Amino acid sequence: MLDRALKARLIDTLGMSGLRAPATARPSDRFALGILVAFTVAAVAGYGTYGLHPELLPASERALTLFTVSFGLFARAHIVIAALVLFWMLVGNIGFRWVPAFVAIYALSFSAEHIGTGYGIPFGGYEYTGLLGPKLGGRVPALIPVSWFLMALPSWVLARRVWRTARWSVGRVGFGAAWLTAWDLSLDPAMSFLTPYWSWAEAGPYYGMPLINLAGWFLTGLILLSALETLSRWARLGELDSGWMLRYYGAMLLMPLGMLVAAGLWVGVLTSAAVVSACWFATVAGSQHERRAEAVKQPPLAVNS
DSSP states (O other), X not given: OBOHHHHHHHHHHHHHHTOOOOOOOOHHHHHHHHHHHHHHHHHHHHIIIIISOGGGSOSSHHHHHHHHHHHHHHHHHHHHHHHHHXXXXXXXXXXXXXXXXXXXXXXXXXXXXXXXXXXXXXTOSEEEOGGGXXXXXXXXXXXXXXXXHHHHHHHHHHHHTTSOSOSSOHHHHHXXXXXXXXXXXXXXXIXXXXXXXXXXXXXXXXXXXXTHHHHHHHHHHHHHHHHHHXXXXXXXXXXXXXXXXXXXXXXXXXXXXXXXXXXXXXXXXXXXXXXXXXXXXXXXXXXXXXXXXXXXXOOOXXXXX
């Protein structure tokens, strides 16, 4: 039998470091993710067919009206469906302990967007059109802070694969912010260059996006990831299935990246794919290093015969 004193010490150590066995995604979580992927594929296919080639639309008033309404709704619908999928997974695995984290991310990201649309800090000057729905404070669509949470949380979970044991990790915050910023390399060209969901005050070199926007994303990411890091132990975010979160991140990436592929914006496709791949390879390598380090530090277990 394992020595009782050592067993108690190990249990106490695991509890203090926040280590728990990660929850495995339920079949319903995987099914919900499949719905999101199916909707995304359909939306990208519709964009590639009719968004890029409106001349293929039937020559009727009804078809034109349907296309116009769909174009205005598909991005909003994607955010809503993606949110419902993630919320379903969270409630099923950690109950409602994630809600304060959602509120914090919503408030912080709204503040960053409201300052950004008003004063051009930290993203550069830009403004949202009306395609993303009602706006808060007259400038920021109410769905935009939701989308920040939808990608900030998977980014934190993926970063935790590398830094798993520390109670508060600067590395986890920085690497999570890098994962989050990588998403924008396809999101911004898709939503401001290919489609008019927002527009820039001054055109930049990356499909109209000023490069300061990436710095703004990383800075905002540091703030959001710091909030998640602070709330993670109470919210039990470390128990979430990182494999499911990786697939969710991919599903969210599929929409903008698929639009770039459909439009043939290959510089954006290759840039986004390269940076996301670099984040993934760094995650795998860092995770393996972390496991080896933990194995070296693991004390031998005393066994009573």
